[in-house]
Amino acid sequence: MTRFLHTADWQIGRQYGRFDPQDAIPLAEARFLAVERIAALARERGVDAVLVAGDVFDTQTVSERTLRRLFNALEAFAGPWVLIPGNHDAALAESVWTRARRFNCIPPNAHVLERPGVQVFADIGLAVLGASLTQRHTHTDLTGFFDTQETPAGLLRVGLAHGSVQGLLAEEVDSLNPIAPDRARRARLDYLALGDWHGMKQIDERTWYSGTPEPDRFKGNAPGHVLEVDLTAPGAPPQVTPHAVAGHRWHERSETLSLPGDVDRLGELLAALDARDVLSLTLAGRLDLAAHERLETLLGQAQGRLRCLLLDREALQLAPTEEDVEALRADGYLGEVLGTLRARQEGDEVAREALAVLAGLLRERQQAQGERA
Known part of the structure; x- marks a missing residue:
């Protein structure tokens, strides 16, 4: 033989x-x-x-x-x-x-x-x-x-x-x-x-x-x-x-996120991967402020744990609810900017990122004010 x-x-x-x-x-x-x-x-x-x-x-x-x-x-x-x-x-x-x-x-x-x-x-x-x-x-x-x-x-x-x-x-x-x-x-x-x-x-x-x-x-x-x-x-x-004999595993996934449960399921998928994994992840859908913040935390953890995370979220929108906007207390000029960014974010990556940053800053300002009270 x-x-x-x-x-x-x-x-x-x-x-x-x-x-x-x-x-x-x-x-x-x-x-x-x-x-x-x-x-x-x-x-x-x-x-x-x-x-x-x-x-x-x-x-x-x-x-x-x-x-x-x-x-x-x-x-x-x-x-x-x-x-x-x-x-x-x-x-x-x-x-x-x-x-x-x-x-x-x-x-x-x-x-x-x-x-x-x-x-x-x-x-x-x-x-x-x-x-x-x-x-x-x-x-x-x-x-x-x-x-x-x-x-x-x-x-x-x-x-x-x-x-x-x-x-x-x-x-x-x-x-x-x-x-x-x-x-x-x-x-x-x-x-x-x-x-x-x-x-x-x-x-x-x-x-x-x-x-x-x-x-x-x-x-x-x-x-x-x-x-x-x-x-x-x-x-x-x-x-x-x-x-x-491979040292790495390559995965390609597309996920549509619309509800908090969708983000939780994505978190379970990411948690099953480790330093051997190369992931190309495409995200779409609309998330409110709380779900979006949860998503950012999960993605940050995954980027530190996986061999590589290639991320495409061009089709994912941050869609603050009326309750989110009211809770942010963005009145006056900030309220106008927030409204403009919400209207322009579809198809405009810069507007989406700016909306997320502004919402985050407003949330941090709220938390700081609460700590001083």
């Missing part, structure tokens, strides 16, 4: 420009930590090899330090690592891979297939057919040669490719690079390890996307895994076991 891990889309060097730097830096660091967990898992599970189906790096221009850190992260597993370039790190004439070789970063047990071909590992009974990308986009199926490529008799035939299985994935996949949906059958493969789709996905009995080991977007397509693949003999069906 031959056992290996299938992983892909490490995207080392990815930048998180939409995030505040204090969140972007840990999210980038998490990608190195995910690779370290994969190496530790490979050692723990006693696998024969680790296959990486492209996009090891997010760009061709990562620094020398980043290159060295990535290959150092492989150290825990001394067996063979088999890597192919993907669309983000294609094996151009001058590429991240040529730079890595020039810096002498690549360890002896890391086998980078910079050109389409076969790498034979007779000692573990494995022949890897690699459809390496030598340019970012291609309109031809680079796995086509698998059909006629001969491998030594008795060895398992495993394909390694990066691209889009035609007709089975959503339109927003990373690259155009097409792959025939029946390639495993046509090429007599025991297993076809794919990269490019960032979620874990089974195409057929012998064809899988592992997905990225560390989530990097708000999509519920099961990212954050590596696949353990057991092959008992040529022609036998593979046994595939997912392992969760």
Whole structure:
């Protein structure tokens, strides 16, 4: 039996420009930590090899330090690592891979297939057919040669490719690079390890996307895994076991808040999250002053507890009741300003923020007056 891990889309060097730097830096660091967990898992599970189906790096221009850190992260597993370039790190004439070789970063047990071909590992009974990308986009199926490529008799035939299985994935996949949906059958493969789709996905009995080991977007397509693949003999069906390795969990939620109970339910949702969680939260609705103040407290607590909170509350309005306005005792000029802001806040973020600030200041003035009385 031959056992290996299938992983892909490490995207080392990815930048998180939409995030505040204090969140972007840990999210980038998490990608190195995910690779370290994969190496530790490979050692723990006693696998024969680790296959990486492209996009090891997010760009061709990562620094020398980043290159060295990535290959150092492989150290825990001394067996063979088999890597192919993907669309983000294609094996151009001058590429991240040529730079890595020039810096002498690549360890002896890391086998980078910079050109389409076969790498034979007779000692573990494995022949890897690699459809390496030598340019970012291609309109031809680079796995086509698998059909006629001969491998030594008795060895398992495993394909390694990066691209889009035609007709089975959503339109927003990373690259155009097409792959025939029946390639495993046509090429007599025991297993076809794919990269490019960032979620874990089974195409057929012998064809899988592992997905990225560390989530990097708000999509519920099961990212954050590596696949353990057991092959008992040529022609036998593979046994595939997912392992969760992600350091962070990414969530996207939209909530409409109109009643105090809605705010309480949002508080329960936020309380269930912790420092591993990245949350994109869109809020809409109308809240009175007390509910709005409760919401601000909950959001402040969440921002301090979560890894990151991306907040969109453009459609959320502060709607003081007549009792709220009367209790604020905003007469004269302040009353006129308060009324103007209440009227203008819809579609005007500055007016909404100003209304919240003014209401808060008036509430604080009330409390101060009460303490002096």
